[in-house]
Amino acid sequence: DQQVKQNSPSLSVQEGRISILNCDYTNSMFDYFLWYKKYPAEGPTFLISISSIKDKNEDGRFTVFLNKSAKHLSLHIVPSQPGDSAVYFCAASEWTGNQFYFGTGTSLTVIP
Amino acid sequence: EAQVTQNPRYLITVTGKKLTVTCSQNMNHEYMSWYRQDPGLGLRQIYYSMNVEVTDKGDVPEGYKVSRKEKRNFPLILESPSPNQTSLYFCASRPGTYQPQHFGDGTRLSIL
Numbered sequence: 001d002q003q004v005k006q007n008s009p010s011l012s013v014q015e016g017r018i019s020i021l022n023c024d025y026t027n028s029m030f031d032y033f034l035w036y037k038k039y040p041a042e043g044p045t046f047l048i049s050i051s052s053i054k055d056k057n058e059d060g061r062f063t064v065f066l067n068k069s070a071k072h073l074s075l076h077i078v079p080s081q082p083g084d085s086a087v088y089f090c091a092a093s094e095w096t097g098n099q100f101y102f103g104t105g106t107s108l109t110v111i112p
Numbered sequence: 113e114a115q116v117t118q119n120p121r122y123l124i125t126v127t128g129k130k131l132t133v134t135c136s137q138n139m140n141h142e143y144m145s146w147y148r149q150d151p152g153l154g155l156r157q158i159y160y161s162m163n164v165e166v167t168d169k170g171d172v173p174e175g176y177k178v179s180r181k182e183k184r185n186f187p188l189i190l191e192s193p194s195p196n197q198t199s200l201y202f203c204a205s206r207p208g209t210y211q212p213q214h215f216g217d218g219t220r221l222s223i224l
Contacts, residue, residue, distance in 0.1 A: 004154075032210055043116070043202050043215030044155070051210065089154065097209035098162060099170060100145070102155040 003027050004092050006103035014111050019077040021106050023090035026071065030092040030101075035064060035075045038087045038105070047088075048075070080110045114139045118203050118216035125193060126224050133188045133219050135203030143206045144186040145170070145213065146178065148199040155202065161186055193223045 005024045013019045021035075031052035036044035050057040050064045050073070057064050063076045077084055087105045116137045125131055137144065145160040147170075157170030161180040175197055177189040186205075190197060200220050204213035 046212035104154040
């Protein structure tokens with residue numbers, strides 16, 4: 001049973017606009033959440049994370065929002081750039097931090 | 113350069129022929145993991161290790177073995193590979209709890 005879900009397999013956005021990628025989870029014990037970006041023929045690379053004690057974390061153009069009551073997190077990319085075109089995975093773990101659960105990924109295409 | 117190195121990157125083999133995928137990290141990380149990525153299923157954790165000689169099962173451990181005799185190495189062993197183990201495999205390492213993982217570039221296994 002998928003504990004972390006990304007319901008949008010793909011997303012297309014114009015360059016310069018905002019990209020919003022969504023992720024839902026079912027396990028209320030999750031308290032550490034991450035977003036990874038993956039290019040073809042490469043491994044995922046870490047983008048940004050958030051712990052459950054916060055509801056927002058920013059790093060440059062990337063912001064992650066966490067809504068614990070809705071068990072939902074989102075990644076905002078502003079402004080979107082063509083180089084952002086990749087597959088984005090969200091991931092989550094419990095406080096023990098040994099097991100990570102990944103979503104199925106969202107393929108983002110930023111159109112120049 | 114800090115990295116996680118997997119070998120081989122590609123392998124085509126036959127059912128029942130034992131194989132080992134090596135993983136090495138040069139960041140002195142405590143934690144290491146193996147994942148497989150399948151279409152529509154995202155990344156699923158196979159095994160993880162918290163330190164030398166300490167390993168535990170992830171979500172999909174059946175048909176796999178691991179060992180952690182040295183901190184830097186975490187090989188994945190398929191004693192008797194079967195076609196349902198055809199997949200893209202990733203090794204990852206991280207320094208500790210609430211830290212993001214660093215991934216290798218992947219190993220694509222095809223088992224005929």
